[in-house]
Amino acid sequence: MDENGQEAPTTIIPMLKAAQQAAGGVRNLPDPVKSSLLNNLADRILTQKELILAQNQQDLDRMDDADPKKDRLLLNNNRIEALAQSLREIALLPDPTGQVLLERTLEQGLQMQKIAVPLGVVGVIYESRPNVTLDVAALCLRSGNACVLKGGKEAAHSNACLVDIIHESLAEFAIPAEAVTLLPTDRKFVNELLTATRFVDIIIPRGSESLIQFVRKNSLVPTIETGAGVCHTYVEKSADLAKARAIVVNAKVSRPSVCNSLDTILVDRAVAGEFLPTLTEQLNAYNVEIFADKTAYPILKAAGYPHLQEAQPEDFGREFLDYKCSIRVVEGLPEALAHIQEFSSRHSEAIVSQDTQVIETFLNEVDAAAVYANASTRFTDGGVFALGAEIGISTQKLHARGPFALEKLVTEKWVIRGNGQVRG
Numbered sequence: 001m002d003e004n005g006q007e008a009p010t011t012i013i014p015m016l017k018a019a020q021q022a023a024g025g026v027r028n029l030p031d032p033v034k035s036s037l038l039n040n041l042a043d044r045i046l047t048q049k050e051l052i053l054a055q056n057q058q059d060l061d062r063m064d065d066a067d068p069k070k071d072r073l074l075l076n077n078n079r080i081e082a083l084a085q086s087l088r089e090i091a092l093l094p095d096p097t098g099q100v101l102l103e104r105t106l107e108q109g110l111q112m113q114k115i116a117v118p119l120g121v122v123g124v125i126y127e128s129r130p131n132v133t134l135d136v137a138a139l140c141l142r143s144g145n146a147c148v149l150k151g152g153k154e155a156a157h158s159n160a161c162l163v164d165i166i167h168e169s170l171a172e173f174a175i176p177a178e179a180v181t182l183l184p185t186d187r188k189f190v191n192e193l194l195t196a197t198r199f200v201d202i203i204i205p206r207g208s209e210s211l212i213q214f215v216r217k218n219s220l221v222p223t224i225e226t227g228a229g230v231c232h233t234y235v236e237k238s239a240d241l242a243k244a245r246a247i248v249v250n251a252k253v254s255r256p257s258v259c260n261s262l263d264t265i266l267v268d269r270a271v272a273g274e275f276l277p278t279l280t281e282q283l284n285a286y287n288v289e290i291f292a293d294k295t296a297y298p299i300l301k302a303a304g305y306p307h308l309q310e311a312q313p314e315d316f317g318r319e320f321l322d323y324k325c326s327i328r329v330v331e332g333l334p335e336a337l338a339h340i341q342e343f344s345s346r347h348s349e350a351i352v353s354q355d356t357q358v359i360e361t362f363l364n365e366v367d368a369a370a371v372y373a374n375a376s377t378r379f380t381d382g383g384v385f386a387l388g389a390e391i392g393i394s395t396q397k398l399h400a401r402g403p404f405a406l407e408k409l410v411t412e413k414w415v416i417r418g419n420g421q422v423r424g
Contacts, residue, residue, distance in 0.1 A: 226392025229259035
């Protein structure tokens with residue numbers, strides 16, 4: 001029996017086959033129908049808010065309050081309303097499929113087009129975050145794809161409830177329920193999903209670094225990595241220190257459990273003595289634990305910061321996902337760039353500076369999906385970037401980089417029309 005009291009299957013292959021068959025029907029849905037479907041789903045999410053909250057509470061009750069993933073798991077009125085609004089925004093986005101990307105007549109008289117088409121069946125493996133269930137389903141349906149969802153046990157009740165509501169909307173539009181398939185939570189099915197090359201077209205892991213690396217090493221299905229973020233903010237010597245403080249504090253405490261939150265503060269030695277003490281009051285309000293290098297430590301110690309540790313080598317390049325961060329004092333831009341080059345996960349990186357030349361060098365030299373000047377890394381988000389939502393933040397360079405959203409859930413098809421031509 002599974003966690004919902006139903007008999008657990010011995011294989012997920014029939015579910016994957018059914019999803020592949022359903023993908024054909026989704027692929028051919030007219031654009032207005034896909035938009036109407038998402039608006040219908042948004043209405044249902046709001047009218048069944050109490051049911052969603054009750055199921056989410058069952059999941060929350062099973063998780064330790066000290067677990068930093070609990071914030072990711074939490075659904076509340078505001079978050080549900082935001083999810084519904086996101087569905088409506090996705091419905092308004094232009095359909096990425098069917099667009100003619102290139103058109104020409106070849107020398108032989110052949111009429112050639114390159115057209116954007118759906119990927120097919122999108123498999124997503126994720127942890128803790130039930131909002132991913134809605135985001136992925138909405139983005140896939142809007143782009144003409146089916147999806148198979150492998151959520152974690154910690155969100156089992158929330159995910160099952162949300163998928164049931166999705167299926168209600170699908171039924172109203174006579175779309176097979178298998179277009180959005182929730183797989184069993186048992187980890188024994190992961191390898192079966194990762195090797196189902198006949199039925200699944202792409203796998204997207206979203207979660208911890210260990211999950212991403214496991215999928216990367218074991219998947220035979222093409223994979224796009226999303227999730228892990230080791231994010232830095234570099235306070236350069238010319239920075240407006242009041243702006244720098246606001247940016248650093250926001251990037252760390254506004255929502256520390258997400259991948260675009262700040263992990264390491266880099267501070268120019270020239271301003272470290274002045275800047276670091278200005279952080280103490282606001283970071284202390286959130287009990288942020290600081291792992292400071294040998295230069296930053298005595299400055300913060302003298303300032304009376306209570307949650308202070310001496311940084312160890314492993315505290316740099318570490319994704320904290322909690323009220324914790326590391327601090328390193330650097331000798332100017334070259335050392336800051338070298339540190340980021342060594343420890344960044346290529347997610348989101350920021351500089352606070354008033355020197356235009358330094359800013360442009362940073363933006364050009366840092367190799368990351370998103371780079372910021374004088375702004376918080378917390379802005380890296382599909383919704384904020386006006387993409388409606390995202391499946392995750394891609395930190396790789398092939399196919400998609402940055403917010404992996406609607407526009408990237410397509411591939412290309414070459415269509416050639418002739419009237420009897422043969423090649424000599």
